[in-house]
Amino acid sequence: MKGGEGKEYKKGRWTEEGDRVLMEYVRVHGRTHWNRICKITGLMRSGKSCRLRWLNYLSPNVKHGSFSEEEDDLIIRLHNLLGNRWSLIAGRVPGRTDNQVKNHWNTHFCKKLGITKRTKKPIKDKVSAKPRASQIEEAQNVHMSSSSMDIIPLTLNNKEDKEAEVQLGQGSYMNNNPTTNTIEELQRYWPPTEWDDHHFDQTFMFDDYHTFVLHSPPRLMEFLDGFDVI
DNA sequence: AACAGACTCAACCGCACCAAT
């Protein structure tokens, strides 16, 4: 790759010396005008490379190390709400970058949840980088708090899974379909229903009509075992 | 110990958006 003045930019892994130069630049000039770094410091890196290195690794705000269960829970909920809008998701997970969240999702959750990666899509089919205002608002209402109300759309692999998983916690089943699936029919596969009109912890929405509310939910990852997120 | 395959994650790429000119 060529630099702005015909220079060859260096690619690949960063060295300790490169990190030191970059940190010194940010300390003196701040986190702007990344493209000037090459000219000012002589560091043979593109502005984009410098920016990425700082944001994903050198910034003191970046948390390193493995993800906690609370972070996993939050990422799953936010991904369900926002899709692959990694920067938005990362913005709600303190200390984590979009790249970290994206990598973590692709390596851990895709495998665990049985999600197969899409084949390469044409660029024009990619979602807009800019989220809708309503999505930002929704994301802002999701917190790393066990008392928040979580509505998580799911599909069931099969009836046996449904029965087994529901036994993990006490809850209420709700059939909101006015035309099909009588409650008696559905109760064959579910524990007795128990309506709850006050506080509850987590709501799992199996499809447009069927909802399960867990009052004492198991860890989310345990509960998600055997389900496909839709 | 040696090798192969699987996995992880830092980094790159192409594109879109926006402000300045």
Add this chain to the structure above:
DNA sequence: GATTGGTGCGGTTGAGTCTGT
């Protein structure tokens, strides 16, 4: 209105590491 430079985003790659045989 067109162009340019800076920035940000999501998708993808591939080198390094881990794990099983």
